[in-house]
Amino acid sequence: MxxxxxxxxxxxxxxxxxxxxxxxxxxxxxxxxxxxxxxxxxxxxxxxxxxxxxxxxxxxxxxxxxxxxxxxxxxxxxxxxxxxxxxxxxxxxxxxxxxxxxxxxxxxxxxxxxxxxxxxxxxxxxxxxxxxxxxxxxxxxxxxxxxxxxxxxxxxxxxxxxxxxxxxxxxxxxxxxxxxxxxxxxxxxxxxxxxxxxxxxxxxxxxxxxxxxxxxxxxxxxxxxxxxxxxxxxxxxxxxxxxxxxMIDEAAAANLTRIKTPWVVESVNWDKNTIKKAVTHLALTLNKPILKLTTKDYNENGMSELLSLYGQAYDINIEVFNYLQHTISGWPGGKPNADDTYRPERAFPAKKTVLIFSPHPDDDIISMGGTFQRLHDQGHEVHVAYQTSGNIAVADDEALRFAEFVVDFNDNFDSSNAKANRIYKEAVKFLKNKKDSELDIPSVREIKGLIRRGEAKNTCRFVGIKKENAHFLNMPFYETGTIRKKPIGEEDIQIIVDLIEQIQPHQIYAAGDLADPHGTHKVCLDAIFEAIQRLKHREYMNNCWVWLYKGAWAEWDIDQIEMAVPMSPDQVYKKRIGIFKHQSQKDGVVFQGEDSREFWQRAEERNRGTAQLYNQLGLAEYEAMEAFVRWRF
CATH class of the missing domain: 3.40.50.1360 (Rossmann fold)
Known part of the structure; x- marks a missing residue:
């Protein structure tokens, strides 16, 4: 070192x-x-x-x-x-x-x-x-x-x-x-x-x-x-x-030389993951397909030690090419009655129970919408768990429009629900006079949550998910009304534990995107990990695999990807329509961050970028790909 x-x-x-x-x-x-x-x-x-x-x-x-x-x-x-x-x-x-x-x-x-x-x-x-x-x-x-x-x-x-x-x-x-x-x-x-x-x-x-x-x-x-x-x-x-x-964490250290290309710093253990990382990095740096890398390329880029173990570049190239080839699968739930030796997912059981965790009410469709649709279309029993209400990401004018509609409807049709009408009128009054320094009152947060919930239900209908398979968890850590959340608590973890116990899934999908600027994804993931640790002794968990997806802000490095689900142009377009169901998150998004693109644009460009990397490395060319990494608990 x-x-x-x-x-x-x-x-x-x-x-x-x-x-x-x-x-x-x-x-x-x-x-x-x-x-x-x-x-x-x-x-x-x-x-x-x-x-x-x-x-x-x-x-x-x-x-x-x-x-x-x-x-x-x-x-x-x-x-x-x-x-x-x-x-x-x-x-x-x-x-x-x-x-x-x-x-x-x-x-x-x-x-x-x-x-x-x-x-x-x-x-x-x-x-x-x-x-x-x-x-x-x-x-x-x-x-x-x-x-x-x-x-x-x-x-x-x-x-x-x-x-x-x-x-x-x-x-x-x-x-x-x-x-x-x-x-x-x-x-x-x-x-x-x-x-x-x-x-x-x-x-x-x-x-x-x-x-x-x-x-x-x-x-x-x-x-x-x-x-x-x-x-x-x-x-x-x-x-x-x-x-x-x-003092930094592993994620912030990702671009340091000793982390990104450790073989140029010191002698490394050339295991499967290190070889895959080094060879894909070399190919992308030189803008060459993997199978065209030469012995000279290895020697001139700090990888002569790897050559001394294998003898020639050709053998290494073939091995890494096959690693990547085996990650590609159009059957994210496993292909029935197929040899799954080199497939990322198991063939059995042919019909799996799948639980998708979505930190916000749109992460499912934005981050893995193609896979979400594919799992349903291929006959798996798909559940979606929306971990938070997502209410802080609804603009005030969107909530005001929604609340005024309800008030006008009730006034015009003489609604008998006077209490509900009073709550909506209270929200309208607050929003029209809200100062920048004020937190939303409970009735406004409830309205914003209802907007996000309705959009999530609409997406599930579009994909074909049964109404009872959409679970709205409303984890308490999120409900502060501000960006700054409460620390994860026992109640948050227990909500996840109870749901996993109820569904007993063969597959769990969770957001592993720690670049989320709100920090919500990290807390939601921590709750899932803790819940799984508590449940891992249960018999059904022996047959449960956990797949992590990234969100709207980043993608897995190609050497990390363990399952890449290809998408056709039609599937890309269908995913876009699914994202459009979240109207409150379109156009004027409250927490856009430094990226001015809409979420559907980010998702499509990221998915196309992943497919282009595979193509650049010499593998099959697809329109787009969604990528996953398996978490082994």
Whole structure:
């Protein structure tokens, strides 16, 4: 592993998941607090917001409540705040810090410093100067925790920020605003500016810890860790810090050289998966079909060790070509009465009971609509479980239109259901006067949930799924009315356990898409995994296989794919019509993220892209493909 240093210019620790990294980070902070307390000096901490440090703060709260960690000698300085921003607004970092940390520990209120998002523009320069001077008088930051933006920003120091930049008002980069639009319910509602701690103060911190979790951070991580120091990637400045470390999960590490192409870093164990990864990477890099790779290609690209084991490129090429060929199947439920030795799914039982988990009410059709339809058409008993209501992803005007229709209908036809009419009138009144900082009231959330439920039922009718085979789970963790969800709870897991027990499936399909910007997919998947672990001793689970699909934001790398279901042009079009059944998610989607394409466009381009990769590698040419990876529990 020594050679990895030549690629990674910042110490980088990779953890299996965010939980492990967050606990280590919290323990380090706790040690600094305790050490400073022994010295009779305050611990000066630089804090960050967003989803990345939330588990760090949860662990600090646990240490305070269960192990007596005191924050009375702690002084904090937050990295940033939007401008303009009311402190009690849903998106306010003042509110975030209170809810996620400060309200649960014993830190004195006068020791908390957060940029003031309410200041008039003319007062901001003086405030920023005073903010820096407070830090200097305390001897600088003892510890700074950071996240990283997709464009490589730290704090709100956007690309172009200089290493000696001070605390200041910063105009937000378009990519940052697009990411933030998830929290604000639309790009037009995102503030154009933010106050941010300058890079100079970050670089002067005695210890810097940058956390990054998820596939969507992989590109910015590799640029910051392995690329040149440049203002285009502000996080790359940390290469020049004497005591900085990156702590990332496996998904965020995906593009690092030691993960993506480990054979160029060190000697590797050339097992089936590594061979498949190396050969497909080589073929795609050289833009060659697998069967045309030569011994020279292997030798010139760090794979001579593999050649020494096999003797010649031809034998390796054939083996990997066959690996990929065997993943292709038009029978996702298994082909009846067929030799399944080299097929991804079992032939028996010929008719399977299938349970598709859909985190939101449209992930089933968007992510695996062709396979969904194929399973039904090939005679399997298909159930769909919609794990959350999806209500926060319905635009206010869509809910208002729906509610006004019901009110007008009841008024015109003298409905006897006065209670229902009162609820809808209450929702109409609220939506017409709703402020950006307000959470939806329960009646509005119920209406938005009904809209999503109706669309999901419509999709099931279109595919041919029986009404009783559509299960709406409404997992409690989701029902906060905001992007930020509750931690997964026992009730969430038990709902999944009960459904699996009821259906006893031969196949389970679940969303393995951890690039979901809402985080909902990850929580839903965790609940499924935990439920399966609890049930794996049951006899019917011995014959249950779990397949993971990706969502609207990413696809499996081709070397990971274990089942690729091809689609004809007609099947692609039929899937598009199925996606159209979700009218509230068409056109003006609330949480579009940085991708302006509609979901049907994302799905089609991703599915066609997968088919093109197979074709590029020399396999059969299809219109599109949906891809799956098997999870072996």
């Amino acid at each position: 020594e050679q990895a240093i030549s690629f990674e210019r910042i110490p980088t620790k990779i953890f299996k998941d965010s939980e492990g990294a967050s606990k280590i980070a919290a323990q380090e902070i706790a040690q600094i607090i305790k050490q400073k307390e022994k010295e009779g000096r305050p611990a000066v901490l630089g804090l960050a917001t967003g989803s990345t440090p939330k588990k760090v703060y949860q662990e600090l709260i646990r240490l305070h409540k269960e192990e007596g960690l005191s924050f009375k000698n702690v002084i904090t300085f937050n990295l940033d705040e939007y401008h303009p921003m009311e402190p009690d607004a849903i998106q306010s970092y003042v509110r975030f810090m209170k809810e996620q940390l400060f309200d649960h520990i014993d830190i004195p209120s006068q020791n908390i410093h957060i940029p003031n998002g309410q200041l008039p523009l003319e007062e901001i320069p003086a405030f920023c100067k005073a903010y820096d001077e407070k830090i200097e008088r305390l001897g600088g930051l003892d510890f700074q925790i950071l996240g990283i933006g997709r464009n490589g920003h730290i704090g709100f120091n956007e690309p172009g920020s200089l290493i000696n930049s001070k605390t200041r008002l910063m105009t937000l980069d378009m990519s940052t605003k697009l990411d933030a639009s998830v929290d604000f319910g639309g790009l037009e509602k995102v503030p154009k500016r933010a106050i941010t701690l300058g890079i100079e103060k970050i670089m002067n911190a005695k210890r810097v810890l940058l956390l990054a979790f998820g596939e969507h951070k992989a590109q910015s991580i590799v640029q910051a860790v392995e690329g040149p120091v440049t203002a285009d990637i502000p996080a790359s400045y940390l290469q020049q810090h004497q005591n900085a470390v990156f």
